Amino acid sequence: MMDVRVIENSELLSVSDFNSELYQNSMPAIFRGAANSLGCYNEWTLDYLEGKLFSKEVEVNYCEVGNYDFTIEGRFQEKIMPFSQLANLIRFPHAEPGTYYLQAGNINKNFPELFDGLCNPRWLLSSDCVHDRKLWVGEAGCTTQLHYDTSPNFLLQLAGRKEGIIYSPLDSPYLYAKTEVKKNHVSQVDINNVDAEKFPLFPRATPIKFVLEQGDILFLPPGWWHQFTSITPCINVNFWWLRFDVVENVGIEYMDVEALVVQVKKHLDRGFDINHQVYEGDIILLKAIIKGFDNLTEALLKSGANANVESVHYRKGASALSLATERQSNNIVRLLLKYGATDKNGEAFALAEQSGYTDIAELLQQHQKCPMAAEIS
Numbered sequence: 001m002m003d004v005r006v007i008e009n010s011e012l013l014s015v016s017d018f019n020s021e022l023y024q025n026s027m028p029a030i031f032r033g034a035a036n037s038l039g040c041y042n043e044w045t046l047d048y049l050e051g052k053l054f055s056k057e058v059e060v061n062y063c064e065v066g067n068y069d070f071t072i073e074g075r076f077q078e079k080i081m082p083f084s085q086l087a088n089l090i091r092f093p094h095a096e097p098g099t100y101y102l103q104a105g106n107i108n109k110n111f112p113e114l115f116d117g118l119c120n121p122r123w124l125l126s127s128d129c130v131h132d133r134k135l136w137v138g139e140a141g142c143t144t145q146l147h148y149d150t151s152p153n154f155l156l157q158l159a160g161r162k163e164g165i166i167y168s169p170l171d172s173p174y175l176y177a178k179t180e181v182k183k184n185h186v187s188q189v190d191i192n193n194v195d196a197e198k199f200p201l202f203p204r205a206t207p208i209k210f211v212l213e214q215g216d217i218l219f220l221p222p223g224w225w226h227q228f229t230s231i232t233p234c235i236n237v238n239f240w241w242l243r244f245d246v247v248e249n250v251g252i253e254y255m256d257v258e259a260l261v262v263q264v265k266k267h268l269d270r271g272f273d274i275n276h277q278v279y280e281g282d283i284i285l286l287k288a289i290i291k292g293f294d295n296l297t298e299a300l301l302k303s304g305a306n307a308n309v310e311s312v313h314y315r316k317g318a319s320a321l322s323l324a325t326e327r328q329s330n331n332i333v334r335l336l337l338k339y340g341a342t343d344k345n346g347e348a349f350a351l352a353e354q355s356g357y358t359d360i361a362e363l364l365q366q367h368q369k370c371p372m373a374a375e376i377s
């Protein structure tokens with residue numbers, strides 16, 4: 001059995017350490033008490049939610065036996081009821097044998113009453129794109145079936161205690177994802193009652209178990225399998241978010257420009273700005289240049305990235321053109337010129353001359369004399 005990383009003094013974890021130690025290494029972690037230190041969640045009890053949502057009709061799942069596996073027809077029933085009724089079902093023992101769960105309520109769409117009381121986990125930058133905020137309110141004993149998500153997730157434990165079991169994406173061959181479209185992120189295995197004949201490889205998977213306490217935040221990178229069970233009545237909010245980090249994709253150097261334009265467009269359609277800053281503070285175009293990805297640089301320029309952007313991180317004030325020159329990337333210099341880069345104060349030209357990069361110096365000089373030349377050549 002492995003343990004999840006627990007960060008006790010999460011206020012000491014900077015955004016860039018979060019990025020380099022956890023996000024980029026696909027490493028889950030619990031930030032103890034981090035939701036409490038945000039301040040906005042201290043009131044989030046059942047009474048607080050009832051005050052905000054009293055007579056609002058909400059969709060609640062009722063599950064008599066087993067876990068809430070949405071891929072199994074009839075596993076749970078959906079019931080519409082005022083929130084106050086759900087609150088009472090959670091507060092007081094009831095005659096029904098099963099459990100009630102307001103599961104993954106879409107806050108952005110259905111719960112504007114809660115907007116004022118929400119704030120982002122500290123490691124989300126404004127340039128990250130939160131595309132979903134979900135509300136989870138249920139009794140002890142509610143279990144969400146083992147599955148993974150494709151976006152990074154912050155799960156906030158706002159009331160109660162919840163047990164989590166997670167598995168690395170590397171365990172996927174042992175977790176038997178369903179094969180049907182739209183269900184293939186859900187495991188076929190009931191991990192509390194494993195059918196050993198049907199799932200012989202399951203014992204090779206390594207579970208990581210932990211308990212989320214009131215006030216904790218769990219960071220779950222994309223692709224990590226997870227199943228949660230409420231130990232007591234629980235209130236959770238989770239944030240699914242995205243970063244515009246096509247630059248980090250494995251194998252990107254082999255993709256063609258048009259395929260990358262499609263990827264970039266997907267991010268833009270989700271609300272990203274083409275001049276989105278990565279964690280280090282520079283925009284994505286500069287990162288592509290530094291990494292020497294000609295194809296991605298072209299895709300970003302084609303999609304409207306600013307060819308004259310200046311760095312704040314790699315070398316403060318350096319232009320995209322100077323950074324490409326420093327790296328002796330003739331192709332990228334040519335591309336930047338084609339998409340409107342200008343050599344402010346002749347900095348890139350001086351750099352090319354000093355470093356003996358005669359091809360680039362010539363390109364820059366030619367362009368200065370005749371801006372169309374770089375495009376023609």
Ligand SMILES: O=C(O)CCC(=O)C(=O)O
Binds near residue numbers: 143228
């Ligand atoms: O808390 C739960 O029941 C499930 C939460 C979950 O699946 C998630 O945050 O992705």
